[in-house]
Amino acid sequence: xxxxxxxxxxxxxxxxxxxxxxxxxxxxxxxxxxxxxxxxxxxxxxxxxxxxxxxxxxxxxxxxxxxxxxxxxxxxxxxxxxxxxxxxxxxxxxxxxxxxxxxxxxxxxxxxxxxxxxxxxxxxxxxxxxxxxxxxxxxxxxxxxxxxxxxxxxxxxxxxxxxxxxxxxxxxxxxxxxxxxxxxxxxxxxxxxxxxxxxxxxxxxxxxxxxxxxxxxxxxxxxxxxxxxxxxxxxxxxxxxxxxxxxxxxx
Amino acid sequence: xxxxxxxxxxxxxxxxxxxxxxxxxxxxxxxxxxxxxxxxxxxxxxxxxxxxxxxxxxxxxxxxxxxxxxxxxxxxxxxxxxxxxxxxxxxxxxxxxxxxxxxxxxxxxxxxxxxxxxxxxxxxxxxxxxxxxxxxxxxxxxxxxxxxxxxxxxxxxxxxxxxxxxxxxxxxxxxxxxxxxxxxxxxxxxxxxxxxxxxxxxxxxxxxxxxxxxxxxxxxxxxxxxxxxxxxxxxxxxxxxxx
Numbered sequence: 394x395x396x397x398x399x400x401x402x403x404x405x406x407x408x409x410x411x412x413x414x415x416x417x418x419x420x421x422x423x424x425x426x427x428x429x430x431x432x433x434x435x436x437x438x439x440x441x442x443x444x445x446x447x448x449x450x451x452x453x454x455x456x457x458x459x460x461x462x463x464x465x466x467x468x469x470x471x472x473x474x475x476x477x478x479x480x481x482x483x484x485x486x487x488x489x490x491x492x493x494x495x496x497x498x499x500x501x502x503x504x505x506x507x508x509x510x511x512x513x514x515x516x517x518x519x520x521x522x523x524x525x526x527x528x529x530x531x532x533x534x535x536x537x538x539x540x541x542x543x544x545x546x547x548x549x550x551x552x553x554x555x556x557x558x559x560x561x562x563x564x565x566x567x568x569x570x571x572x573x574x575x576x577x578x579x580x581x582x583x584x585x586x587x588x589x590x591x592x593x594x595x596x597x598x599x600x601x602x603x604x605x606x607x608x609x610x611x612x613x614x615x616x617x618x619x620x621x622x623x624x625x626x627x628x629x630x631x632x633x634x635x636x637x638x639x640x641x642x643x644x
Numbered sequence: 645x646x647x648x649x650x651x652x653x654x655x656x657x658x659x660x661x662x663x664x665x666x667x668x669x670x671x672x673x674x675x676x677x678x679x680x681x682x683x684x685x686x687x688x689x690x691x692x693x694x695x696x697x698x699x700x701x702x703x704x705x706x707x708x709x710x711x712x713x714x715x716x717x718x719x720x721x722x723x724x725x726x727x728x729x730x731x732x733x734x735x736x737x738x739x740x741x742x743x744x745x746x747x748x749x750x751x752x753x754x755x756x757x758x759x760x761x762x763x764x765x766x767x768x769x770x771x772x773x774x775x776x777x778x779x780x781x782x783x784x785x786x787x788x789x790x791x792x793x794x795x796x797x798x799x800x801x802x803x804x805x806x807x808x809x810x811x812x813x814x815x816x817x818x819x820x821x822x823x824x825x826x827x828x829x830x831x832x833x834x835x836x837x838x839x840x841x842x843x844x845x846x847x848x849x850x851x852x853x854x855x856x857x858x859x860x861x862x863x864x865x866x867x868x869x870x871x872x873x874x875x876x877x878x879x880x881x882x883x884x885x886x887x
Contacts, residue, residue: 402749406738409737486729486733489733490727493699494747496722641701
């Protein structure tokens with residue numbers, strides 16, 4: 394019950410702060426513009442596509458690029474949404490007050506994580522509504538779209554967990570956002586050096602977030618990709634919980 | 645009600661920022677008792693209260709609350725402890741009502757129970773006119789009253805108040821004293837940390853004086869002959885002239 398109380402409290406705080414609304418409005422406007430442009434290009438290329446044997450369809454040319462655009466925005470949006478979750482509360486003293494209600498650190502961490510996850514889910518749904526409405530009237534590849542949506546959802550969940558862990562590590566929301574952005578970028582491009590040296594398929598490639606998202610965006614659901622996302626989320630939330638637990642020792 | 649003290653503190657020590665903030669503090673507190681905790685700035689009062697509220701873990705020592713090991717099981721604070729920290733931290737974007745409901749729900753109450761508890765504390769602390777107002781726009785005194793309401797909303801057995809009279813006007817201070825006595829009469833144990841000696845004389849049964857992290861004095865207030873004697877004892881300890 395108290396886990397739900399933490400989630401409700403955080404959702405209420407998200408709902409009354411302008412940051413979440415401003416981010417949602419600006420990013421959805423940008424994504425809608427991207428969608429309209431993509432759709433226009435897709436419609437303009439219909440004659441050319443009709444002559445191709447295995448031509449890419451609406452899903453490949455409009456829906457998945459839109460989700461990839463959302464994934465790019467998420468690199469900035471998610472750290473902004475998570476930066477104050479714990480860092481801001483630690484700074485204002487409300488985190489100690491929360492701890493004094495006898496809540497276990499994991500309940501505080503998971504409760505807040507679920508609140509952000511719900512917001513991100515709604516953000517994804519609002520974006521997805523655009524290709525879904527058009528796709529219902531055309532020949533969308535629903536299986537591929539479902540895999541790409543799963544990949545984007547897992548990416549958002551992972552970025553949120555990283556954001557929560559970074560927010561747990563500091564008392565300064567801005568530092569938390571910067572940390573989350575850097576960690577995400579490192580995870581995204583960690584195999585760049587190996588790629589430049591011509592090495593493929595190694596541990597660094599497995600560690601790279603991009604590898605796992607790209608499979609899903611291509612419509613490939615591979616269990617090792619799902620395991621990677623699950624591990625990244627679990628590890629981040631465990632680190633956040635441990636750091637929060639150590640607040641009682643450190644202050 | 646049992647004969648055992650509600651709170652038993654033994655050999656409590658804690659370092660903060662590299663120095664000993666609290667050293668070997670021991671005392672106990674019965675139900676219905678009001679303990680005044682006095683000390684100059686930096687004496688270790690807030691650190692002691694943070695440990696008693698479960699927000700800070702002692703390095704050594706034991707805290708037994710209602711017969712249970714509070715250090716090992718801080719979750720028992722959920723229903724037993726209500727804490728008003730010194731600066732009354734609140735969420736500026738939430739209303740008075742939302743704070744009270746949130747604190748009640750966080751302590752495990754159902755929606756209906758939380759609503760009833762919020763209504764009762766709003767009526768008791770005369771917060772009715774402020775219910776829909778955001779914490780961020782409240783005056784310091786109103787924030788203090790809201791912090792107090794959040795600490796009391798679940799009717800805790802141990803009430804920890806750190807400078808609760810900060811920013812309150814004389815009428816509100818009178819109300820606060822009445823409220824503390826009322827809660828004590830209902831069986832709650834209260835720890836009141838303050839700089840104001842008159843506050844202790846007006847409302848406490850016992851007084852403890854912390855100096856440089858150590859408990860230098862712990863005696864029933866009626867052992868002294870009024871505020872003047874307490875003042876002499878306090879200044880004696882604070883200036884190093886003896887306890």
